[in-house]
Amino acid sequence: MVVLADTIGAQLPRACRDMFGAVRAAAGDDVVLASHLHNDLxxxxxxxxxxxxxxxxxVSSSWLGIAERAGMTATEQLLFLLARHGDELLGAGATPWWTAPDLTRLPKIARRVSEETGVPLGVTTPIVGTGVGTISTGTPFVHPRLFQxxxxxxxLGIEPEVLLTQMASARVVTAVADRLGHRLDPEQTRAAMAWAKTRAFRTSTAVVDDTAFAAYLDGLTRTTRTSR
Structure with a gap:
């Protein structure tokens, strides 16, 4: 086995492909090649x-990409891609494992690793981040396949969660209000959407929490009933 490493994480993909291709051609089929690639770029x-x-x-990888400096290839991302796109990445008929991984376990394992190491899961971390499965715009309500x-x-077994943010559309406002037990008419929906956007910008907090929105909706619907 020959291990080729980019321990400073400076290689670009074209250079990486050329390096492994050249060694593969020179080494012959009896040599097993291995990679150890960092993520500084x-x-x-x-x-x-x-x-x-x-x-x-x-290949070398680690959960959540934990390693020196910016880390290395994240195990959960690599497993996900190999499970979903193995034929494209390895060639048709490739068998990278005896039993295919259960992808619904990836978020659970990642959370456990995060708890044990103190490395937080980011909102934008692919596959296992806290933002996976969240909805804050109207697109997924209309064209779900264009959204993700x-x-x-x-x-992954992650149920969708609708979040009220400064990007809220009427559909998002309606969905969150329904979850909180309020049915809004079009006028109330417009008022609630304006309130949510204003609050997010005023507080410099993107996500409007359910408690604050529920209190606003209580007042909104009570005022509307009274005026009628």
Whole structure:
């Protein structure tokens, strides 16, 4: 086995592909190639995929990408891609495991790793981040397949959660109000949407919490009933 490493995380994908391709051609089929690629330029995963395309069959990764400096290829991201796009990445008929991984376990394992290590899960962390499955705009209500590349509930077991933010549309406001037990008419919906956007900008907090919105809706619907 020959391990090729980018321990400073400086390689670009083209250079990585050329490096592994050249060694693969020179080493012959009896040599197993392995990769160990860091993520200082945010290219650890892309470079690992290039290495796999060049014939590497042993890769280094770590949960949440935990490693020195900016870390390395994240295990959960690599597993997800191999499970969902194995034929494209490894070639048709490739068998990277005896039993395919249960992707619904990825978020649970990631949360456990986060708890044990103190490394937080970010809102925008792919696959296992706290923002996966959240909805804050109207697009998924109208064109769900244009909103995300996979269904988090079906693939990862993450149920969708509608969040009220400064980007709220009428559909988002209606959905959150329904969850809180309020049925709004069009006029109330417009008023609630304006309130949510104003509050988010005034408090410099993107997400309007349910408690504050519920209190506002109580007053809104009570005032509307009284005026009628």
């Amino acid at each position: 945010g290219l650890g995963l892309a470079n690992t995929l290039e290495a796999l395309a060049a014939g590497v069959r042993v 590349p996979y269904d988090p509930a079906e693939v």
